[in-house]
Structure formats: structure tokens, C-alpha cells
Amino acid sequence: MGRKLEGLQRMLVIINRLKGPQQYVPREELENYIAHRMEERDGSPVDLRTLQRDFNEIEELFGIRICFDKQRKGYFINEEDSLKQEQYDRLLLNFDLLNAIDRTSNLHTYVLAEHHRPMDYECLPLLIKAIRFSHPVAFNYIYIREGGKIREKKVLPHYLKEDQQRWYLLAYDNGTLKTFSANCIRNLRIINEETFRRNMDIDVEELFKDSYGIWNQTDIPVEEIELSYDALDGSFLRSVPLHHSQEILTDNEEEFRICLRLRITNDFVMALLARSRSLTVIKPMRLREWVKKVYEEALKRNA
Structure with missing residues (x-):
């Protein structure tokens, strides 16, 4: 196993142990846990110096600060620096899977990973650093809806947000909070x-x-939006709701009907079209006409 990969795996093992229900983990207990987990991954033994170096790298890479409480004689994650649970779990899941796939094992025979690496990942480390240390950033931004026109931007970065497997920067541009697709930053x-x-x-x-x-x-x-589907499409929408506001009105063998409350944007309409085999828009009428127009134009193009 390469040193970089082994070090990353060890860091994730440490985070995974310290984010558990036990608030303070004694040094010996943490060392034994890491040694056992790394042995499973064919890793090297860990000493106190390696552990401290890992703590420093964890703070630098993930912004998670690990402290030692002398009274309770245990390590803990500083609550001020901990990530939200959903983001935390996703980070650990993704890295654990990638690490497992990178190992010289036969895992590839039953786990099929997507090898495409989106371009927008390349600027994420710099954006994270700028946000963390409150530095402005400058870049050239491609406006896709304006035929690829490029404008120079200088903004105050505040957050990174993931949506539909793409990353977006939330930043103040001349006093207004705006969203920039990381994929369009150069x-x-x-x-x-x-x-x-x-x-x-x-x-x-x-x-x-x-x-x-x-x-x-x-x-x-x-x-207020009301949509009707058949039972088959309903089974998918029941497990993966269109929006957090989704409420089920009817759920039987003939119909699956839901209501939502949100802004009707082009992105939302595209999401509706992605599962529209049995879709009937009950209300509002303008959304029904929008979907109808999209299909009429598609029919003309593909007649």
C-alpha cells in the first residue's frame, strides 16, 4: 500500500473512531483501535509521533481539530470544528469506498466504480483554503447561458455546496450573495x-x-404544486422524494399523488421530465403548459 494512501486511510480510521458515541477516547484505546483497523488493511503499526502528525494533517485537510483532555485523559473532536453529520458520513463513506477500491484486492470484481472525475474538483482545494482563511478569490467565469461569454470576477467566498454531483461556490459579488458553478471557473x-x-x-x-x-x-x-403518477413511478418517488417539501396525498394501486411547495424553475422542470412516463401535472396550470410545450417541441424534432 502506498504511503499517501495508507496515511489517508489511517486519518479516516481516526475520525471514524472519534466521531462515535464515546466522547473521550484514551490514548492507548485509540492506538489499539487504529492498529487493529490498519492491520485489516495491511497497514504499518502506528506510534505516538505518527498519531500526532495525523492529527495535524486531519486539521489541515478536513478542518477537524482533535484535542486531548488531560482531566479525562482522552482524545476528542472539538465540537466547533466538527462537520454536520450528513456531510461527515458522506465524506467517510466516499473515502472508505475509494480507498478500498484502490487497494490491491479483488474488490473490483464486485464493486463497479465510476471512473469519471469531474473537472470542477480541481479548484475545490483552493476554494476551501480561501474560505477557511477568509481570502478573496479572482477567476474567469464562463456564462454558459450567454454562449460561453467569459467575465473576470473577484468575490468573497463563503460556502461550497454540492448538488446533483456538482459543486457550487456561494460568494459575495459586489455585496450580493451569488452562486457560481465550480465547473465554469477558470x-x-x-x-x-x-x-x-x-x-x-x-x-x-x-x-x-x-x-x-x-x-x-x-x-x-x-x-403549490400537485403531481400525479402511477404506482410504479410512485414507488421510486416514495423512496427518493423530488423535494423535501413533498407530501403524499394518494398512495394506492391506481395512483401516487404528491404535493410540493417550491419555486418553479427550469431545473425543476428538467427533474420532472426525467421521470415523466406517467406524470400528470394537476396544478398549477402554467407548469402543465410548460411540460406540454417541451414535449410538443420534442415531438416535432423527432417526428
């Missing part, structure tokens, strides 16, 4: 000689509560 550079005071009062959950995906166009009203 020539990114951190302006290290400048700093700004990060706005920690942004309610990110509230910001996207009424939107589908990343686009929260406040000039579009929030509307």
Missing part, C-alpha cells in the same frame, strides 16, 4: 494579501429551502 487564484470578515449569519438551509437544487431565484414565486 484561472482561479487566491488573493492572499487581502482578507475579509466572513458573514456567519447566513442561514444556508433557509436560503435554498424553497428551491430545487442550487438556483434560488427569489423573483420567482413559491407555488
Whole structure:
């Protein structure tokens, strides 16, 4: 196993142990746990010096600070630096899977991984660093909807948000909070000689509560939406809701009917079309006409 891969696996083992129900983990207990888990992965023994180096790298890479409580004689994760549980679990799941696949084992014979590496991942480390240390960033931004027109931007980065396997930057552009697709950022550079005071009062959950995906166009009203499907499509929508506001109105052998409350954007309509085999838009009528128009134009093109 390569040193870099082994070190990453060891760091994830440490995080996984310290995020458990036991608040303080004694040094010997943590060392034994790491040694046992790394032995399963054909790793090397770990000493105190290696452990401390791992703690430093964990803080640098993940922003997770591991401390030692002398009174309780145990290690713990500083709650101020811990990630939200959903993000935490996703990070550990993704890295554990990737690490397992990278090992010289036969796991590839029963796990089929997607090998495509999206371009937008390349700028994430720099963006994370800029956000963490409150530095502005400058970049060239490609406006896809304007025929690929490029504009130079200088913004104050605040958050990274993932949606539909793509990453987006939330940043203040001339005093207005905007969303930038990481996939459209080019020539990114951190302006290290400048700093700004990060706005920690942004309610990110509230910001996207009424939107589908990343686009929260406040000039579009929030509307009540009612959709009808057959039982087969309903089985999928029951397990993977279209939106967090989804409520089930009817669920039987003939019909699966739901209501939602959100802004009707192009992204939302595209999501509806992705599972539209049995879709009937009950309301609002303008959404029904929108879907109808898309299909009429598609029929003309493919007649």
C-alpha cells in the first residue's frame, strides 16, 4: 500500500473512531483501535509521533481539530470544528469506498466504480483554503447561458455546496450573495494579501429551502404544486422524494399523488421530465403548459 494512501486511510480510521458515541477516547484505546483497523488493511503499526502528525494533517485537510483532555485523559473532536453529520458520513463513506477500491484486492470484481472525475474538483482545494482563511478569490467565469461569454470576477467566498454531483461556490459579488458553478471557473487564484470578515449569519438551509437544487431565484414565486403518477413511478418517488417539501396525498394501486411547495424553475422542470412516463401535472396550470410545450417541441424534432 502506498504511503499517501495508507496515511489517508489511517486519518479516516481516526475520525471514524472519534466521531462515535464515546466522547473521550484514551490514548492507548485509540492506538489499539487504529492498529487493529490498519492491520485489516495491511497497514504499518502506528506510534505516538505518527498519531500526532495525523492529527495535524486531519486539521489541515478536513478542518477537524482533535484535542486531548488531560482531566479525562482522552482524545476528542472539538465540537466547533466538527462537520454536520450528513456531510461527515458522506465524506467517510466516499473515502472508505475509494480507498478500498484502490487497494490491491479483488474488490473490483464486485464493486463497479465510476471512473469519471469531474473537472470542477480541481479548484475545490483552493476554494476551501480561501474560505477557511477568509481570502478573496479572482477567476474567469464562463456564462454558459450567454454562449460561453467569459467575465473576470473577484468575490468573497463563503460556502461550497454540492448538488446533483456538482459543486457550487456561494460568494459575495459586489455585496450580493451569488452562486457560481465550480465547473465554469477558470484561472482561479487566491488573493492572499487581502482578507475579509466572513458573514456567519447566513442561514444556508433557509436560503435554498424553497428551491430545487442550487438556483434560488427569489423573483420567482413559491407555488403549490400537485403531481400525479402511477404506482410504479410512485414507488421510486416514495423512496427518493423530488423535494423535501413533498407530501403524499394518494398512495394506492391506481395512483401516487404528491404535493410540493417550491419555486418553479427550469431545473425543476428538467427533474420532472426525467421521470415523466406517467406524470400528470394537476396544478398549477402554467407548469402543465410548460411540460406540454417541451414535449410538443420534442415531438416535432423527432417526428
